[in-house]
Amino acid sequence: MTDIIKHYDNGEITVIWQPSLCIHSAKCFAGLPSVFNPRKKPWISMEGVETAQIIEQVQKCPSGALSYKESSGVVGNDENELKEVIIEPTVNGPLIVYGTISIKHEDGAIIQRENKTAFCRCGESSNKPFCDGTHKKINFTSSK
Numbered sequence: 001m002t003d004i005i006k007h008y009d010n011g012e013i014t015v016i017w018q019p020s021l022c023i024h025s026a027k028c029f030a031g032l033p034s035v036f037n038p039r040k041k042p043w044i045s046m047e048g049v050e051t052a053q054i055i056e057q058v059q060k061c062p063s064g065a066l067s068y069k070e071s072s073g074v075v076g077n078d079e080n081e082l083k084e085v086i087i088e089p090t091v092n093g094p095l096i097v098y099g100t101i102s103i104k105h106e107d108g109a110i111i112q113r114e115n116k117t118a119f120c121r122c123g124e125s126s127n128k129p130f131c132d133g134t135h136k137k138i139n140f141t142s143s144k
Helices: 027-031 051-058
Strands: 006-009 012-018 066-070 086-089 095-098 101-104 110-113 114-118
Touching: 012 051, 027 051, 051 066
Parallel strands: none
Antiparallel strands: 006 012, 012 066, 086 095, 095 114, 101 110
C-alpha cells in the first residue's frame, strides 16, 4: 500500500502531511486552529498566518506526520538534524523516537524514518509498529 502524502503551500513553505504517521494528538489543531482544522476541506489553510507561526506549530507534531519544506529547499530542520537517537515515552501514549532510524518489518522489508516516529505502546494500533491514536479510544494508561 502506498502512503498518502499531501502538500500545502503558501509560497514560502510547503507543509507536508503524511496521514499514515498521524497519531491524532490534535496538537496542530489545538495550537493553530486557523491553519489546522480537521472540520474543513482542505484541512490545512495557510492563508493569513505568519510562516514562522506555521513552522513553530509543525515542529510540535509528536509523530512527524507534519513536516515542512522551505521554498529554498531546506526540509524541516536540516541544520538541526539529530545526530543521536532519543526515545521518549509519552504519558498514556506512544513512544516517540527522535532521529533517523531503520525499521525492519517481519517480511524483511526495511524502511527509514527521519526526525520523529511514534511507536504503539498500547498494543492496539491498526498500523503497528506505529501509533495510530488508538490509545486514546481505549483509555490506555502507562505504568510508572
